[in-house]
Amino acid sequence: MKLLFSNPVSFAAAARRHRGINPPDHKQASLRSVLMDMPLPRLLYFPLCLTGKEPAYPLVKPGYSVLKGQLLAASTDGNDNLVHASTSGRIVALASHPRPDPFGSNGETLILEADGEDRWIALHPATDWQTLPATEIRSRICRAGIDERNDCGLSRWNHARQPEILIINALETEPYLTADQALIRSHAKELLTGAGILQLACGALRCIIAITSEKSDAIAALYTALQESGQQAGIEVMVLPPRYPITDRQLIDAVTGGRVPVEQPESERGAVLADVTTTMAVRDAVIDGRPMLSRVTTVCGNTLRTPKNFRALLGTPVGFLLELCGIDYQNLDRLVMGGSLTGFTLHSFDVPIVKSSTCVIAAAAGEFPAPVTAGPCIRCDACVPSCPVGLLPQNLYQAVKNERQDLMTGLRLDDCIECGACAYVCPDHIPLVQYFRAGKAVLSREARQIELSEYRSKRFEARRQRLARDTAMRRGSRRRSVARPENPDIQDSGLKTFSRTRAREEIAAAVARVQQRRRNAGKATARPRDPDQDGRS
């Protein structure tokens, strides 16, 4: 067992250049209570279309009875978006329902009425995961519908070369989020198992759990668990100083001491990242054969009497969780899903928990700064050192505002992780992240348009060639038919060629057939199914 600390020199150097921010911490409230299971809600909602994911197509209809863990919907391309029933019950509707996205939009949603029995489908647990081949582990993980939010994660293993290092990201730097911390406090052993399984699946030589230093209780739990399970020697814990945000790239740098070339595309980085939720879900999927049916969600905010971390069933409406925490509706000002810096405002209590719902904040009036009118950019450059990626937010802002796509690409808008650090420090309250998201949407629309038009022009060209081929064939066959009317190739090709003698023969044959049939009809009258006879009688 080793407790590592990040190389202070390299991390501090990186941190000086791209400082990030240190927003006030709001973690204590939800950490007072332990991780809780929740009672079953009456109705659960499973949205089929989520922003940035392939739409899933329903495999069940209203009226069907389903079991816990049954696949309800899947995207056409296989594993990108799998929706499982998180309890047993009856599908009551496929209807439009508020879904968790920043636009307050509705979308096709399967609605499940719980029957309270929580009956499972047949599971196929694997007690001895160490003996499973890596491919089997991966297919178990894929079938479990584990949501992949890390860019260089699970979904790309098949293409990646063998990674050197597996990093479990337990940093959780956003001010309100405590889901990972609460989970590690009570389930450190399971996390270690999950990490071991992931390591086996991706073939990484080392595995490091990265965690920030203020989570002392979680670090202690990890430490104890590591000591108890002496055989898992490959797993180490690394402690980083707390700071918001720590990007994937900085994390890889800090953990490896900058040895892995991070400029390379993700598949070749040599480092695989996974977050705590993913790791726990992997453990359940491989050992118990369970799909991902719940996630730990922090429910907090000043309107709640008892903020908590829940092991929330997917599909639970957030209103149900808020009620369990004793929400004071009078005082509610804003409802936010996700962290306070990267989250978005919800417009309905019926929005369900999905695989990426880390946190729900029911904020009281005055908890978040009131929205103020943005001023003009005074080019104070306060935003520059705050950006963890090393972008120039003030220039990006001008580029997006003036819709200069060349500048957006040149200033690497795509590398922005939308962390909100720049907007947090901006003295003029410019909603920088919103601009950057809009800019990214412009770029992605543009890229899609180009892709589409290339595809269409290919199709157009293919059709033109097909028509030319058809014409050539028809012309060629006509010429040949004059020279050699009985060419068998032509008959094979299905193209009709006209020949007077053959036509006469065919007509004569048809007449003979009809006469034959009439004679037969005269002999045996009981043939009701003969169409010719029916028509005439």
Place this chain on the structure above:
Amino acid sequence: MVGMPVPALWLSGLTLLVVAIAGLVLAWRLCRWLGRESRRQRQDLSEQINRLLPQTQCGQCGYSGCAPYAQALAGGDAINRCPPGGERTIQRLAELLQRPVVRLDPTHGIEQPARIAFIHEEQCIGCTKCIQACPVDAILGAPKFMHTVIARECTGCELCVEPCPVDCIDLLPMPTVGEPHWQMPERDFLSSSSSEVRLAREVGR
């Protein structure tokens, strides 16, 4: 020349002739090469233009598809004849061809959001007329059987609507699932108004 011996005179005449012929041949070659070169350049340009066109292949520009219009553009046709591309395409074309930006010519149609065709399958009589009209082979069907549109392939060009004898083809808005539709924030109040004030002052002076 008078004092020259006869064979030398012949020789110089012959040389002149050879030089003249060689010169002519060279000039002819040069002309051909120049012609080819300019054709090639025109080809390159029309390919570049074609990449800017939306490839809806609807023929509203008056040509039989985007590539022919691109060729016409390389030859100097007006840049405002493509309604599916709209203002955005006009801007791009103006940039590439260094011509002034103009408004879309309404005689060719108006710009509208992307759409795709949908066949009401229970009404289709299977006449295959729509298949023959579709420029990108986006319709699937066989004689006397139901036809349907492959949504992924359809460009929304509307060419299949007119030939259908039972009017069972509709154009529906293109579905946009999973795509983020972030909007730009409201224009920040201070900056725009103050710059307008400044502009007004400067123009007024």
